[in-house]
Amino acid sequence: MTMRMVRRPGAPAAKAVAGALAVLLVLAGCSSKAKDGKESDKEAAGGVKTGAGVSGKTIELGVLTDMTGVYATLGKSVTQAQQLYVKQTNADGGVCGYQLALTVRDHGYDPQKAVAGYTDLEPKVLGFTQFIGSPFVAAVKQRVDGRDKGLVLPQAWSASLLGSPYIRVIGSTYDIETINALDFLMKEKGLKKGDKVGHVYFEGDYGENALAGSKYMAKQSGLTIVEQKIKPTDNDMTAQVAALKQAGVKAIVVSAGPRQAASLVGVAAAGKFDVPVIGNNSAFAPQLLATQAGPALMKNYYVASPSLPIGADTPQAKKLVEDYKAAYPKDSLDNGVVAGWTAALAFGEALKKACAGKDLTREGVDKALLTINAFDPGFGVTQDFTDPKAPSSKESVILQPDKNAVGGMKVVRQAAASAVAEGYTPGG
Numbered sequence: 001m002t003m004r005m006v007r008r009p010g011a012p013a014a015k016a017v018a019g020a021l022a023v024l025l026v027l028a029g030c031s032s033k034a035k036d037g038k039e040s041d042k043e044a045a046g047g048v049k050t051g052a053g054v055s056g057k058t059i060e061l062g063v064l065t066d067m068t069g070v071y072a073t074l075g076k077s078v079t080q081a082q083q084l085y086v087k088q089t090n091a092d093g094g095v096c097g098y099q100l101a102l103t104v105r106d107h108g109y110d111p112q113k114a115v116a117g118y119t120d121l122e123p124k125v126l127g128f129t130q131f132i133g134s135p136f137v138a139a140v141k142q143r144v145d146g147r148d149k150g151l152v153l154p155q156a157w158s159a160s161l162l163g164s165p166y167i168r169v170i171g172s173t174y175d176i177e178t179i180n181a182l183d184f185l186m187k188e189k190g191l192k193k194g195d196k197v198g199h200v201y202f203e204g205d206y207g208e209n210a211l212a213g214s215k216y217m218a219k220q221s222g223l224t225i226v227e228q229k230i231k232p233t234d235n236d237m238t239a240q241v242a243a244l245k246q247a248g249v250k251a252i253v254v255s256a257g258p259r260q261a262a263s264l265v266g267v268a269a270a271g272k273f274d275v276p277v278i279g280n281n282s283a284f285a286p287q288l289l290a291t292q293a294g295p296a297l298m299k300n301y302y303v304a305s306p307s308l309p310i311g312a313d314t315p316q317a318k319k320l321v322e323d324y325k326a327a328y329p330k331d332s333l334d335n336g337v338v339a340g341w342t343a344a345l346a347f348g349e350a351l352k353k354a355c356a357g358k359d360l361t362r363e364g365v366d367k368a369l370l371t372i373n374a375f376d377p378g379f380g381v382t383q384d385f386t387d388p389k390a391p392s393s394k395e396s397v398i399l400q401p402d403k404n405a406v407g408g409m410k411v412v413r414q415a416a417a418s419a420v421a422e423g424y425t426p427g428g
Helices: 011-031 072-091 111-124 134-148 174-188 205-221 238-247 258-270 286-290 294-300 315-327 335-356 362-369
Strands: 058-065 099-106 127-131 196-202 224-230 251-255 277-279 301-305 396-401 409-416
Touching: 058 072, 058 111, 072 099, 072 127, 072 315, 072 335, 099 111, 111 134, 127 335, 134 205, 174 205, 174 251, 174 277, 174 301, 174 396, 174 409, 196 205, 196 238, 196 258, 205 224, 205 251, 224 238, 238 258, 251 258, 258 277, 258 286, 258 294, 286 294, 286 396, 294 301, 294 396, 301 409, 315 335, 335 362
Parallel strands: 058 099, 058 127, 196 224, 196 251, 251 277, 277 301
Antiparallel strands: 301 396, 396 409
């Protein structure tokens, strides 16, 4: 099998970002108050032990999101879904008498703002119901594991985040998701042994973890991967499409943002390059269906997702749609709503179990999540949080853009884990 037929420059940029994050972390660590690794615990009324992030009768939770960068539409939906969860939970009496409060920081998908936002919020919150951006979560992982120990449920699916009892990926990691995506193309879209597959991916944790999955699947299935590395600031995919067309690829995987996916599919369609394209879960936003790329997306684009879409035919999905529309009547529905709601619901379940165990400290909440082995938010995939070294699921749902579907996505293959994914160890 041959690899890397075409590649854009970008490795130095990736190293520069990694270096900048490392420096920021050192500075942030020096400027923070020293901790002895243990919380200053206190016992509240009712015999429930509490610590950082719990004050009076309020549990403070943090949100590190992207409202202005490459994932702005996702960040808005995730955040509003979590705000809705908090509002409803508080109206029902909160969690064992405590009210929930969210503090939101927009990092705009900027590494400096992301690390600074974490440094600012960490001492004040019990944990994080949201943290968008695999590279940024990875940048603070050592601090989370070694000193802070606050539960983080990120909207990031890189396998580099596995192994931590505090940072818990909900759903399949990008490498597994990409394996399942290629399995779909081989079983449903005519991709076969000996074919070349293009892979357009962001530099950094997200894209490179997805690439690890495509390389593994290629090795197992006799495919050849043709790489195209891009930056989050690269929005025009004309050069990438031209290179992949010249290479003769029979399908394309895109591990980038919604803008890059729309450009890629639109440029390919305009150039009569008629091949199926499949993206990772964060590479689509329904707002794209109203653009010039809309028809091409509905014809040739697919998305691998860790859950059913917001328009799923389940009682939980229907109720969430109704409640979200009532709370945000001017905003469109998308799968960011599902991701945000699922993470908030999982964090809430951990809080309830921790409270039942009379321990609402960070340690108590972390341990509580590790006891949840069949979390079902009602979107087609059951999550198991008991093994920090493994993702909570290896299943993926395959979706297709559809302007007539609620949330702009319809299901073309139900939740499943391919045989290759089942035998694969993430990050291995």
